[in-house]
Amino acid sequence: MAKTPSPCIDVCKFKREGHCIGCSMTKPQKKMFKSLKKDDQREAFIEMLMAQQEVMGRYRHWAVAYDKKCRKKNAKLRVLEGGRAA
Template sequence: MSKTPSPCIDVCKFKREGHCIGCSMTKTQKSLFKQLKKDKHREAFVEMLVGQQSLMGKYRHWKPKYLRKCLKKKVKPIAAVRDVA
């Protein structure tokens, strides 16, 4: 089974005070995620990002796209993503 995929959904427009309008990551966070090798660290990062999206708002489009990405890569999404309202 593959590692937890990047939360990036290929929008990459940093217009919300330095946060991507697609996934809410900053450029620094994108670089950090790429450095994470252990799956538990990647899962924790995605969980943190879900919380960040909740606080910032306007990221409801992210969940279905990320779930589709996980399905394509045959990775079970973490509970924080599956349970997002």
Template sequence: MAKKKKVPSPCIDVCKFRREGHCIGCSMTKPQKKMFKALKKPEHQEAFVVMLRHQQSDMGKYTHWTEAYLKKCAKKGVKPPFAA
């Protein structure tokens, strides 16, 4: 059985923490960024990205993220953890 590829970080290299400590690029807080880096199992990383999409939806103003993250996944040859 082939090993699952690592899920790319949800970070899209904007890294400006405003909006009550949330990045304006990906919506993660600094503790969330640290938490994602600590996740080792692809299924945990996928669940984190799905949770993050819900967070972005609740907060609003993150419509640009999906396109940027899909490009990042394609570049790394990884299937995104959500349906586009």
């Protein structure tokens, strides 16, 4: 299985109180994700990010774009399939 890709969907406009309008990450969160080496850590980060998006609202577009990115890179994530990170 391929490495868990970054949740970034290449929008990168930090206009929502320091959060990207594409993925909801802050600049420190983007930096943190890059430092995560283990897939279970990356999946847990994605799960946290999805919870953050739920609280903030207006991020329904992200799941579709990120799922497409994952399929293109042949990566399967339990959190996108309704499961939880290990």
